[in-house]
Amino acid sequence: MASATSPSSSIKASASPNGTFSSNSNYSKKPNRISFASIINPNPISAKICNSNGSSGRSGSIVSSGLKVAESTGIAPLDAKDLRDPADSGPRPTILVSEKLGEAGLKVLRGFGEVECLYNLSPEELREKISSFDALIVRSGTKVTRQVFEAAKGRLKVVGRAGVGIDNVDLPAATEFGCLVVNAPTANTVAAAEHGIALLTSMARNVAQSDASMKAGKWERNKYVGVSLVGKTLAVIGFGKVGSEVARRAKGLGMHVIAHDPYAAADRARAMSVDLVSFHEAICTADFISLHMPLTPTTKNVFNEQTFSKMKKGVRIINVARGGVIDEEALVRALDSGVVAQAALDVFAEEPPSKESKLVQHHNVIVTPHLGASTKEAQEGVAIEIAEAVVGALNGELSATAVNAPMVPPEILTELAPYVVLAEKLGRLAVQLVAGGGGVQSVKVVYRSARDPDDLDTRLLRAMIIKGIIEPISSSFVNLVNADHMAKQKGLRISEERVTIDSSPESPLDSIQVNISNMDSKFASAGTEDGHISIEGQVKDGVPHLTCVGTFDVDVSLEGNVILCRQVDQPGMIGIVGNILGQHNVNVSFMSVGRTAPRKQAIMAIGVDEAPRKETLDEIGNVPAIEEFVFLDL
Ligand SMILES: NC(=O)C1=CN([C@@H]2O[C@H](COP(=O)(O)OP(=O)(O)OC[C@H]3O[C@@H](n4cnc5c(N)ncnc54)[C@H](O)[C@@H]3O)[C@@H](O)[C@H]2O)C=CC1
Numbered sequence: 006m007a008s009a010t011s012p013s014s015s016i017k018a019s020a021s022p023n024g025t026f027s028s029n030s031n032y033s034k035k036p037n038r039i040s041f042a043s044i045i046n047p048n049p050i051s052a053k054i055c056n057s058n059g060s061s062g063r064s065g066s067i068v069s070s071g072l073k074v075a076e077s078t079g080i081a082p083l084d085a086k087d088l089r090d091p092a093d094s095g096p097r098p099t100i101l102v103s104e105k106l107g108e109a110g111l112k113v114l115r116g117f118g119e120v121e122c123l124y125n126l127s128p129e130e131l132r133e134k135i136s137s138f139d140a141l142i143v144r145s146g147t148k149v150t151r152q153v154f155e156a157a158k159g160r161l162k163v164v165g166r167a168g169v170g171i172d173n174v175d176l177p178a179a180t181e182f183g184c185l186v187v188n189a190p191t192a193n194t195v196a197a198a199e200h201g202i203a204l205l206t207s208m209a210r211n212v213a214q215s216d217a218s219m220k221a222g223k224w225e226r227n228k229y230v231g232v233s234l235v236g237k238t239l240a241v242i243g244f245g246k247v248g249s250e251v252a253r254r255a256k257g258l259g260m261h262v263i264a265h266d267p268y269a270a271a272d273r274a275r276a277m278s279v280d281l282v283s284f285h286e287a288i289c290t291a292d293f294i295s296l297h298m299p300l301t302p303t304t305k306n307v308f309n310e311q312t313f314s315k316m317k318k319g320v321r322i323i324n325v326a327r328g329g330v331i332d333e334e335a336l337v338r339a340l341d342s343g344v345v346a347q348a349a350l351d352v353f354a355e356e357p358p359s360k361e362s363k364l365v366q367h368h369n370v371i372v373t374p375h376l377g378a379s380t381k382e383a384q385e386g387v388a389i390e391i392a393e394a395v396v397g398a399l400n401g402e403l404s405a406t407a408v409n410a411p412m413v414p415p416e417i418l419t420e421l422a423p424y425v426v427l428a429e430k431l432g433r434l435a436v437q438l439v440a441g442g443g444g445v446q447s448v449k450v451v452y453r454s455a456r457d458p459d460d461l462d463t464r465l466l467r468a469m470i471i472k473g474i475i476e477p478i479s480s481s482f483v484n485l486v487n488a489d490h491m492a493k494q495k496g497l498r499i500s501e502e503r504v505t506i507d508s509s510p511e512s513p514l515d516s517i518q519v520n521i522s523n524m525d526s527k528f529a530s531a532g533t534e535d536g537h538i539s540i541e542g543q544v545k546d547g548v549p550h551l552t553c554v555g556t557f558d559v560d561v562s563l564e565g566n567v568i569l570c571r572q573v574d575q576p577g578m579i580g581i582v583g584n585i586l587g588q589h590n591v592n593v594s595f596m597s598v599g600r601t602a603p604r605k606q607a608i609m610a611i612g613v614d615e616a617p618r619k620e621t622l623d624e625i626g627n628v629p630a631i632e633e634f635v636f637l638d639l
């Protein structure tokens with residue numbers, strides 16, 4: 006007699022910290038987080054976003070179709086009235102806006118969820134409140150620290166940065182907690198560039214100082230003689246969106262513009278008649294230096310004692326990027342010594358800077374309180390951009406402005422949607438075939454495709470395989486944001502191989518094979534000669550199918566659950582097993598037999614709509630010709 010090898014029972018004993026097997030495709034058991042897998046799942050039943058109370062507040066109507074989701078992945082303008090299905094009476098997502106956001110963006114958000122605008126929260130207050138919110142929208146003033154993610158207790162699904170710089174958000178922590186971070190990278194570019202030019206021109210002509218002098222009743226025409234811009238060299242450090250717009254405007258003022266940016270394309274610079282130069286050349290030759298790079302560990306304090314000492318005496322510096330890229334004490338010394346003649350600063354290492362800041366008070370420094378993005382137009386634009394990104398993320402769409410998850414273009418997402426479902430199911434099946442359930446360390450995934458390997462973006466598929474492998478055997482939650490991190494944390498190595506085959510390049514993939522290395526299988530036939538557990542699947546008519554188990558070809562649609570039996574190949578086996586299932590009221594959706602040779606061994610793969618009871622499985626195990634079998638919970 007073959008004994009029923011139920012993955013659930015063995016996993017229950019070994020792997021799950023709370024002692025219960027997480028059957029898991031029911032996402033409402035993991036209520037607090039958004040699941041990208043469920044979102045791209047074309048099956049409307051599992052395509053739900055769950056709310057904090059575990060109920061699925063938003064269901065099939067909006068996210069039921071993977072294709073529909075994929076089509077809307079590109080951020081299209083949203084009309085607030087279209088955002089929620091009026092019939093959807095579930096709790097609405099909650100959104101905390103912690104800094105001033107344009108009205109147009111608030112309108113989009115209010116059409117979708119419960120919005121609370123709580124400005125000027127202290128860090129403690131933010132930590133206290135955050136666990137009641139699904140989304141948080143910030144500007145540069147809110148520090149979204151690891152403690153904030155911890156305090157969110159898994160509820161926070163998305164942080165929207167209404168602007169560009171995300172240096173105030175702890176990205177590694179967000180990723181670990183599976184929280185998507187999105188920003189609004191384009192709507193304030195012009196505003197920041199215009200502010201840079203405003204600071205450049207007003208610094209050169211002492212506008213701020215002479216204004217203050219006149220308001221103090223003075224008339225000091227000789228004191229405020231400025232410098233001309235025409236013909237002077239401006240070095241733009243960071244030739245990205247803002248930097249290149251500053252360059253374009255400075256050229257209009259007749260300046261000679263050079264730029265330093267290790268990642269900028271030379272032809273883009275050339276097209277604007279801007280010379281891309283080394284950092285050294287930029288800082289040594291410039292009359293004016295304008296900063297437009299992000300604050301990162303590499304750029305922190307990149308303007309310091311040493312770099313100031315290399316600059317042309319009398320250089321003038323504009324900073325509309327981030328205060329932290331300048332060592333502010335070193336700048337004060339450079340101003341005192343006259344190496345730096347003037348500085349115009351919109352941003353500071355600490356905001357707001359202390360009232361006694363020597364830098365702010367310096368007579369050769371003009372300052373604005375981080376106003377670069379603060380035009381009416383930019384703020385409305387940023388608000389709409391971030392509101393749409395956050396709503397999209399809460400709807401489970403892959404955001405075009407995701408900062409800590411792959412950005413997958415809509416057309417690719419549409420194509421990959423059924424393969425994403427297949428990938429997760431193969432991961433789930435493979436791990437259930439491992440004897441004992443846990444301990445998986447090394448997984449090799451083979452993608453067969455007629456397309457050039459460079460044309461196949463596997464990040465999404467890999468994430469879903471990881472999700473499929475990890476979630477059934479732990480209480481961890483895995484999504485596209487944290488999949489690679491979770492794999493690393495659990496010591497799971499995933500290697501990928503892309504095999505080009507002679508087939509139609511119409512479909513992105515022919516098959517996906519998941520191999521778990523060096524593990525014994527509870528279903529020996531799933532093993533290969535070289536000691537792997539191996540299963541393979543394909544998408545047929547948009548539906549994922551299991552097509553190979555070990556060395557046996559099978560063909561069973563992966564829509565319900567699966568029973569795999571190895572038996573002596575003899576007449577009547579399908580009938581015998583089918584009968585047992587029928588007698589116990591288990592509906593068979595699919596059956597397929599793969600065999601090594603007639604009358605030798607065969608594998609029967611049976612798709613069943615519902616999980617059979619133990620007695621049913623025992624009865625199958627008692628059929629003399631059945632050598633081993635396993636029930637796999639999808
Ligand atoms: N003051 C304000 O209100 C505003 C400030 N900003 C800040 O301006 C900066 C630029 O924003 P965008 O142009 O939109 O970003 P962006 O990403 O388009 O451009 C940044 C550029 O800096 C380059 N870069 C990275 N490391 C560098 C390094 N070590 N040296 C030189 N270049 C480097 C990148 O290659 C990129 O081209 C950001 O720090 C952003 O936060 C942006 C908008 C408003």
Ligand SMILES: O=C(O)C(=O)COP(=O)(O)O
Pocket residue numbers: 144145146167168169170171193375376377378379
């Ligand atoms: O977009 C950016 O990077 C900015 O610095 C703008 O910051 P703010 O949204 O005005 O606090």
